[in-house]
Amino acid sequence: MKPRIQKPWLALEIGNSRLHWGLFVDETLDYTWNTDYLPDSVIQQLGNGQPLDNFPAQIFTLPSPLPLVIASVVLSQTALWQSYPNVRVITLEDVPLKNTYPTLGIDRALALWGAGIKLGFPILVIDAGTALTFTGADSQQNLVGGAILPGLGLQFATLGEKTSQLPQLETQNFTSLPPRFALNTPEAIQSGVIYTLLAGIKDFMTAWWDLYPNSKVAIKGGDRTLLFNYLQTLYPELTARLIVEPNLIFWGIAAINEV
Numbered sequence: 325m326k327p328r329i330q331k332p333w334l335a336l337e338i339g340n341s342r343l344h345w346g347l348f349v350d351e352t353l354d355y356t357w358n359t360d361y362l363p364d365s366v367i368q369q370l371g372n373g374q375p376l377d378n379f380p381a382q383i384f385t386l387p388s389p390l391p392l393v394i395a396s397v398v399l400s401q402t403a404l405w406q407s408y409p410n411v412r413v414i415t416l417e418d419v420p421l422k423n424t425y426p427t428l429g430i431d432r433a434l435a436l437w438g439a440g441i442k443l444g445f446p447i448l449v450i451d452a453g454t455a456l457t458f459t460g461a462d463s464q465q466n467l468v469g470g471a472i473l474p475g476l477g478l479q480f481a482t483l484g485e486k487t488s489q490l491p492q493l494e495t496q497n498f499t500s501l502p503p504r505f506a507l508n509t510p511e512a513i514q515s516g517v518i519y520t521l522l523a524g525i526k527d528f529m530t531a532w533w534d535l536y537p538n539s540k541v542a543i544k545g546g547d548r549t550l551l552f553n554y555l556q557t558l559y560p561e562l563t564a565r566l567i568v569e570p571n572l573i574f575w576g577i578a579a580i581n582e583v
């Protein structure tokens with residue numbers, strides 16, 4: 325039997341805050357990492373196989389240019405990456421999900437598809453990214469629909485930017501839940517944003533389970549761990565049924581790139 329040549333390739337999810345990278349070998353996701361947006365010159369370097377900071381060194385031992393598969397919700401970023409020598413941009417038409425609407429975010433469609441393929445339909449995906457989104461599909465792989473609201477970081481950023489007296493809070497500094505009825509400004513902001521967001525997530529999960537009892541709910545995105553930990557403290561019975569999985573979009577990309 326001829327030895328099968330393994331094909332490495334890169335998946336890139338372009339979100340509204342940063343880039344999310346996955347190194348695949350055939351259908352297997354080997355390694356993931358995040359970077360900031362990259363300037364044109366660095367995109368050229370990557371295309372030429374030149375080593376880059378913040379990239380795993382193993383990539384630059386592989387034949388370049390590595391095939392690159394992109395899912396992007398940021399048009400200006402998609403445009404920049406068109407100069408990469410071996411690129412495929414995934415669009416909504418590539419995702420076999422039914423009952424979609426034309427402006428549905430490709431990140432939402434792919435995360436939902438990846439989650440459904442691996443964990444089973446019906447499924448609800450919560451993406452705790454720049455925006456926080458809920459996206460659900462039924463047992464027939466139809467989009468049921470969803471909701472979009474400002475994500476955790478964006479809620480704090482907006483309060484800091486659009487008011488005169490409120491400070492800019494950084495979620496990296498958060499540890500445990502704030503007091504519900506706070507007696508200082510930073511904790512009052514935390515209380516308002518966090519308890520309202522958690523109650524909202526609980527409400528959407530409960531409403532989903534009213535429609536599709538026993539179905540799975542998965543959470544992804546940069547704020548997934550913080551939110552999961554908070555939810556666990558407040559609503560432990562809810563988190564027992566919540567799957568934390570950062571790679572749902574990569575699962576979706578892998579499923580589609582095989583076809």
Ligand SMILES: Nc1ncnc2c1ncn2[C@@H]1O[C@H](COP(=O)(O)OP(=O)(O)O)[C@@H](O)[C@H]1O
Binds near residue numbers: 476
């Ligand atoms: N190193 C980090 N850089 C940026 N955001 C981060 C980081 N770690 C956690 N976050 C949180 O992740 C959220 C953004 O989620 P992410 O899934 O990375 O965004 P997107 O996919 O929209 O680019 C922000 O609200 C922020 O609080």
Ligand SMILES: CC(C)(COP(=O)(O)O)[C@@H](O)C(=O)NCCC(=O)O
Binds near residue numbers: 338341427431432455
């Ligand atoms: C809702 C989003 C901004 C989320 O983006 P993200 O926070 O992951 O960067 C993105 O999925 C998007 O631009 N959606 C288009 C509108 C829609 O899905 O209905």
Ligand SMILES: [K+]
Binds near residue numbers: 451545
């Ligand atoms: K996202």
